Amino acid sequence: MGSVIKQINAVIVMSLNSLPQRLWMSLATLLAVAIVVAVLLAFLAMGNGFKKTLESTGAEDIVIMMREGASAELNSVLMRDQANLIEEAPGVLNDEQGAIVSGETYVIVDGKKRSSGTDANIPLRGVSSRAVDIRDNFSIVSGRMFEPGKNEIVVGSSILSEFAGFELGSEVKLGNAKWKVVGIFDTGGSVFSSELWTDIRVVQSQFNRGSSVQIVRAKLESPEAIEQVKAYIAADARLNLDVQSEKTYYGEQAKNVGGVINYIGWPLSIAMALGALAGALNTMYTSVAQRSVEIATLRAIGFGSLSSFLGTLFESVVLSILGGVLGTFAAFLFFDGMTTSTLGSSFTQIVFSFEISSDALIDGVSLALIIGLVGGFFPALRAARLPVILAFSSQG
Amino acid sequence: MSDLYLVFKNLTRNKLRLILSCFAIFIAFLLFGVLGSVQKVFDSGEEASSDTRLMVVNKINFTQPLPIAYVNKIKAIEGVASVTYANWFGGYYKEQKNMVPTFAVDQDTYFEVYNNFVVDPAQLQEWQNTRTGLMVGRVTANQWGWKVGDKISLSSNIFSQKTGGQTWEFNIVGIFDGENPQVDTSGALLHYKYFIETQTFGSDWVGWIPLNTTEAALNDSVASAIDEQFANSPAETKTSTEAQFAKAFIEQLGNIGFILTSVVSAAFFTILMIVANTMALAVSERTNEIAVLKTLGFSAKRIFGQVLSESLLLSIIGGLFGLGLAALLVTGAAQAPQLKSFLPTLMFPTEIWLKGFAYMLLLGFVTGFFPAYNAMKLKTIDALNRS
Numbered sequence: 001m002g003s004v005i006k007q008i009n010a011v012i013v014m015s016l017n018s019l020p021q022r023l024w025m026s027l028a029t030l031l032a033v034a035i036v037v038a039v040l041l042a043f044l045a046m047g048n049g050f051k052k053t054l055e056s057t058g059a060e061d062i063v064i065m066m067r068e069g070a071s072a073e074l075n076s077v078l079m080r081d082q083a084n085l086i087e088e089a090p091g092v093l094n095d096e097q098g099a100i101v102s103g104e105t106y107v108i109v110d111g112k113k114r115s116s117g118t119d120a121n122i123p124l125r126g127v128s129s130r131a132v133d134i135r136d137n138f139s140i141v142s143g144r145m146f147e148p149g150k151n152e153i154v155v156g157s158s159i160l161s162e163f164a165g166f167e168l169g170s171e172v173k174l175g176n177a178k179w180k181v182v183g184i185f186d187t188g189g190s191v192f193s194s195e196l197w198t199d200i201r202v203v204q205s206q207f208n209r210g211s212s213v214q215i216v217r218a219k220l221e222s223p224e225a226i227e228q229v230k231a232y233i234a235a236d237a238r239l240n241l242d243v244q245s246e247k248t249y250y251g252e253q254a255k256n257v258g259g260v261i262n263y264i265g266w267p268l269s270i271a272m273a274l275g276a277l278a279g280a281l282n283t284m285y286t287s288v289a290q291r292s293v294e295i296a297t298l299r300a301i302g303f304g305s306l307s308s309f310l311g312t313l314f315e316s317v318v319l320s321i322l323g324g325v326l327g328t329f330a331a332f333l334f335f336d337g338m339t340t341s342t343l344g345s346s347f348t349q350i351v352f353s354f355e356i357s358s359d360a361l362i363d364g365v366s367l368a369l370i371i372g373l374v375g376g377f378f379p380a381l382r383a384a385r386l387p388v389i390l391a392f393s394s395q396g
Numbered sequence: 397m398s399d400l401y402l403v404f405k406n407l408t409r410n411k412l413r414l415i416l417s418c419f420a421i422f423i424a425f426l427l428f429g430v431l432g433s434v435q436k437v438f439d440s441g442e443e444a445s446s447d448t449r450l451m452v453v454n455k456i457n458f459t460q461p462l463p464i465a466y467v468n469k470i471k472a473i474e475g476v477a478s479v480t481y482a483n484w485f486g487g488y489y490k491e492q493k494n495m496v497p498t499f500a501v502d503q504d505t506y507f508e509v510y511n512n513f514v515v516d517p518a519q520l521q522e523w524q525n526t527r528t529g530l531m532v533g534r535v536t537a538n539q540w541g542w543k544v545g546d547k548i549s550l551s552s553n554i555f556s557q558k559t560g561g562q563t564w565e566f567n568i569v570g571i572f573d574g575e576n577p578q579v580d581t582s583g584a585l586l587h588y589k590y591f592i593e594t595q596t597f598g599s600d601w602v603g604w605i606p607l608n609t610t611e612a613a614l615n616d617s618v619a620s621a622i623d624e625q626f627a628n629s630p631a632e633t634k635t636s637t638e639a640q641f642a643k644a645f646i647e648q649l650g651n652i653g654f655i656l657t658s659v660v661s662a663a664f665f666t667i668l669m670i671v672a673n674t675m676a677l678a679v680s681e682r683t684n685e686i687a688v689l690k691t692l693g694f695s696a697k698r699i700f701g702q703v704l705s706e707s708l709l710l711s712i713i714g715g716l717f718g719l720g721l722a723a724l725l726v727t728g729a730a731q732a733p734q735l736k737s738f739l740p741t742l743m744f745p746t747e748i749w750l751k752g753f754a755y756m757l758l759l760g761f762v763t764g765f766f767p768a769y770n771a772m773k774l775k776t777i778d779a780l781n782r783s
Contacts, residue, residue: 121648271423279667
């Protein structure tokens with residue numbers, strides 16, 4: 001066994017010594033693999049980042065209620081008396097102020113996207129103090145909270161990076177009214193960080209909403225208590241509402257868009273990987289051709305065909321793995337943490353960051369390894385089968 | 397002729413290498429063809445829009461409504477040829493996931509403004525006189541297998557009937573086409589009046605107001621006249637050309653153009669490196685033969701031409717196969733109903749063939765130039781000495 005290892009070593013050393021002859025070709029292959037891996041990681045990071053933002057949004061113990069069949073906050077409308085009925089539902093958690101229920105309005109306003117300079121949909125959420133009680137991860141990171149009854153807004157931290165004109169202290173004109181940005185808030189990387197918040201009554205009066213809301217959120221005594229709420233709503237003819245946990249609602253959205261990005265990313269990367277594979281095969285066949293006399297000579301002095309095979313395969317795998325590592329490195333350098341935004345299912349912009357997951361790293365390196373193995377296998381087979389007679393001919 | 401024969405012989409001397417290089421080029425052009433067609437769909441809203449069409453929307457955001465009274469006020473503005481209005485209905489067919497882009501519109505003026513739709517005059521007349529009539533775009537009709545004369549019901553995820561429920565009954569009275577394949581014919585049009593009379597809230601408001609100006613040169617002045625007229629009113633307006641509106645909407649999805657271009661560029665760069673190296677290797681292996689050809693009296697220019705022709709031929713063979721398969725895939729995919737709703741104007745444009753061919757020439761030239769130049773400059777005596 002030791003002698004086989006020695007033999008393989010000898011072939012590897014020989015490959016490496018002849019590498020300078022094929023330096024540009026080998027570099028091209030390495031770079032091709034790197035590009036393929038970087039493209040794959042970019043798509044996976046985009047899908048993963050979007051999913052993460054949505055998945056970190058929903059809570060198990062918060063139930064959301066919208067008008068039947070509305071499917072998104074924008075399309076829903078609930079009258080005040082309906083919202084009041086919900087406060088009496090069984091299974092809803094109470095504190096000293098009563099039931100923890102938050103009725104919220106949802107209006108879309110324009111913001112300028114920094115990347116394109118075009119207008120984009122941003123949600124303006126009208127809330128009462130209950131909205132903060134119901135969300136565990138809400139915090140004001142600079143400035144202060146808006147005062148009820150005034151034209152003041154607080155801006156989600158993700159809005160600042162992607163949209164122009166919402167800096168602390170600036171004035172924003174929405175409709176006929178000017179609003180002052182008095183604070184920046186954060187909700188732990190969730191969708192709410194892509195929103196503007198203000199006092200619900202101000203929104204209702206400025207946007208002719210009467211006393212209606214778009215959505216009602218309620219905190220549950222436990223995640224299981226959702227069944228009680230569902231039963232209570234179903235039994236009351238005045239309440240034609242869809243009831244679901246917040247976690248489910250955002251989880252659905254994560255599946256949809258995250259899935260689309262993956263369905264696009266993989267086929268593109270695989271097609272590009274096939275192109276890179278053609279390059280790898282080309283390089284390795286050249287490598288075998290350039291070393292054919294040497295390989296045949298080794299065979300003539302008693303080296304086994306397995307060592308020629310494995311030695312050649314090793315060269316290809318090393319090139320691809322190096323490419324894979326380079327591509328991963330480049331993806332981390334260029335994409336990881338980059339923020340962007342897209343239209344979510346509520347018809348508003350959701351800001352998210354590219355995030356490379358550990359699964360994606362394994363996928364990327366696996367893809368590189370497959371290119372290396374397939375790209376080396378057939379040329380290695382040729383190396384293993386080279387006729388010994390070549391060693392004694394004058395030309396390779 | 398003998399030159400071509402030599403080129404061909406050189407190209408096919410190493411069959412495996414030829415196949416691998418061709419395959420790499422094939423992949424690059426396949427990606428270029430498919431992604432180029434997709435990009436075209438996203439641009440088509442902008443390209444298919446008429447030069448004289450403006451969109452008036454609420455300044456706060458286009459999802460905010462405008463008073464219906466604005467329609468007549470806009471009609472009176474100098475330079476406005478025709479005006480209509482429309483409302484988003486949030487329509488779906490049977491199930492929430494079967495989205496149908498449904499608009500409640502003014503039946504008398506809608507096709508007057510959207511004159512890039514082609515509709516049979518008898519069907520148009522019929523639709524205008526039928527309160528529950530639905531005019532359906534060709535793409536949507538094919539998607540659900542609807543025909544003129546069918547009775548269908550559409551539901552709304554926004555509006556409710558006075559009587560309860562969210563479902564409206566319709567008679568399909570017409571199907572409209574686009575004047576060219578770039579025009580998006582997905583969607584269903586219902587009477588605004590039918591929708592307003594039956595639903596519980598939102599009367600006297602419209603979603604947006606499309607209009608045509610008398611000539612494109614007046615667009616800016618008409619747009620500012622409209623916005624000035626409603627400045628400081630409860631509902632201020634923002635007027636832009638249809639192309640700007642379409643572009644802003646696509647930008648909302650994200651920088652799709654940038655992503656597609658980056659992927660295609662990355663693929664091309666990869667292939668360029670691989671093919672350029674292969675060409676260089678192929679030519680350097682032939683140093684001897686080139687020296688012999690020169691000795692036989694082949695001019696340096698002719699040698700240069702031969703090597704360059706070889707790389708051009710390689711690039712064109714791989715490229716044509718790649719574009720060919722892309723055309724088949726795109727044309728096939730365009731028939732799939734799920735994709736039709738998402739990319740309604742998907743097709744394989746002639747423009748991609750032309751651009752693709754230009755890129756083939758460029759790729760062939762770039763990958764062949766240096767090896768060809770080296771072959772041309774080859775000193776015969778050195779080359780023959782070297783062996």
